[in-house]
Amino acid sequence: MSKTFTGRFTQQEPIPQAGIDAALRVMQHGRLHRYNVIEGEIAETARLEEEFAAQTGAAFCLAVASGGYALTTALRACGIGHGDRVLTNAFTLAPVPGAIAAVGATPVFVGVTEDLVIDLADLERKLGQARVLLLSHMRGHICDMQALMALCDRAGVTVIEDCAHTMGADWNGTPSGRWGRFGCYSTQTYKHVNSGEGGLLISDDAEGMARAIMLSGSYMLFDRHRAAPPPETFAQIKYDTPNISGRMDNLRAAILRPQLADLPRQCGRWNVLYRTVAEGLEGAAGLTLPHRPAAEGYVASSIQFLLLDWPPAAVQQVLSRCAARGVELKWFGGAEPSGFTSRYDSWRYAQADAMPDTDRILAGIIDMRLPLSFSRDDCALIASIIRDEVEQAFAEHNVP
Numbered sequence: 041m042s043k044t045f046t047g048r049f050t051q052q053e054p055i056p057q058a059g060i061d062a063a064l065r066v067m068q069h070g071r072l073h074r075y076n077v078i079e080g081e082i083a084e085t086a087r088l089e090e091e092f093a094a095q096t097g098a099a100f101c102l103a104v105a106s107g108g109y110a111l112t113t114a115l116r117a118c119g120i121g122h123g124d125r126v127l128t129n130a131f132t133l134a135p136v137p138g139a140i141a142a143v144g145a146t147p148v149f150v151g152v153t154e155d156l157v158i159d160l161a162d163l164e165r166k167l168g169q170a171r172v173l174l175l176s177h178m179r180g181h182i183c184d185m186q187a188l189m190a191l192c193d194r195a196g197v198t199v200i201e202d203c204a205h206t207m208g209a210d211w212n213g214t215p216s217g218r219w220g221r222f223g224c225y226s227t228q229t230y231k232h233v234n235s236g237e238g239g240l241l242i243s244d245d246a247e248g249m250a251r252a253i254m255l256s257g258s259y260m261l262f263d264r265h266r267a268a269p270p271p272e273t274f275a276q277i278k279y280d281t282p283n284i285s286g287r288m289d290n291l292r293a294a295i296l297r298p299q300l301a302d303l304p305r306q307c308g309r310w311n312v313l314y315r316t317v318a319e320g321l322e323g324a325a326g327l328t329l330p331h332r333p334a335a336e337g338y339v340a341s342s343i344q345f346l347l348l349d350w351p352p353a354a355v356q357q358v359l360s361r362c363a364a365r366g367v368e369l370k371w372f373g374g375a376e377p378s379g380f381t382s383r384y385d386s387w388r389y390a391q392a393d394a395m396p397d398t399d400r401i402l403a404g405i406i407d408m409r410l411p412l413s414f415s416r417d418d419c420a421l422i423a424s425i426i427r428d429e430v431e432q433a434f435a436e437h438n439v440p
């Protein structure tokens with residue numbers, strides 16, 4: 041009899057007790073708004089920003105309402121607006137082109153490699169088309185950041201990093217989010233820390249961060265921030281930067297602070313689960329695991345593999361047979377957008393040129409979440425189910 045898995049792929053761990061206690065204190069005193077402080081009090085939100093800046097080594101940090109809001113704020117702070125073009129990954133999630141559309145700009149999509157990172161050759165060809173690259177470290181895969189920054193610096197292209205899947209990760213020891221002008225994070229339930237909704241923005245750029253703080257809805261209360269540039273930096277920009285409210289509140293910040301303190305340990309746990317699945321899939325017929333270079337300090341809260349050049353019916357068989365055995369896989373190559381997955385050509389508000397090399401890879405990408413509520417044994421079982429079904433479909437469909 042074939043084994044099945046009964047865990048839930050969307051089940052997160054509970055909020056740590058320290059976070060629950062801190063949240064209760066905020067609710068008891070009632071000062072949930074970040075600028076609602078009494079004499080001598082430092083708001084939870086301001087403390088969170090200070091701590092995340094220290095953790096990443098950034099000079100400045102701003103907590104906001106969502107990861108998508110962090111992206112639009114970074115774009116606006118870089119002066120991107122109506123009619124501009126912004127380079128971004130073809131392999132990403134809908135909030136990324138959505139952020140570009142939100143500021144009235146148009147995405148220019150850059151291809152993906154078999155290792156699921158941005159295609160630097162394609163990027164180089166397109167660098168002349170925009171002055172900002174919104175780089176998505178999609179599903180936690182980090183490209184050669186030294187090479188990418190050298191290309192962008194030479195072309196005068198500003199880099200904004202979307203680190204929704206790379207909080208806690210690094211390239212060659214430098215945290216993801218510390219390479220570009222801004223690093224943007226999401227603290228939404230499905231990311232590396234969980235406040236339901238929320239986002240963080242880091243930068244070393246004083247004027248850019250002053251603009252971001254004004255944009256987020258600071259009124260003239262920016263001196264209540266701690267991981268912020270000095271008041272002089274606001275002297276001029278405060279008159280010409282619109283308030284587009286998207287602040288974080290003290291309740292979410294209270295929940296997040298203990299989670300951030302525990303992030304390195306959690307990252308280690310994700311990687312144990314990831315390696316268990318990866319080892320279980322290694323060498324399966326017809327299946328390719330993306331290569332991860334030694335310089336990539338990854339945090340694998342999900343795993344991807346490729347069924348490259350498989351006929352769609354064979355891929356579909358793997359998905360449905362795995363689903364019947366309790367293993368929830370997502371297919372980025374599906375013709376119709378579904379759940380969290382969609383393809384660059386399903387975002388019809390953004391015109392895209394044909395990208396056959398990228399289409400071939402997208403058509404083969406299978407994705408699976410690795411929630412920390414799973415054990416190593418769960419992951420070994422999941423891997424054996426996937427391996428079974430992949431090898432069976434491979435044989436049955438005579439995949440070349």
Ligand SMILES: *Cc1c(COP(=O)(O)O)cnc(C)c1O
Pocket residue numbers: 106107108109132133135136176178179202204205226227228237238239
């Ligand atoms: C989740 C996500 C975002 C946006 O985060 P929200 O907090 O949901 O707005 C941006 N980019 C990627 C790749 C994401 O997965």
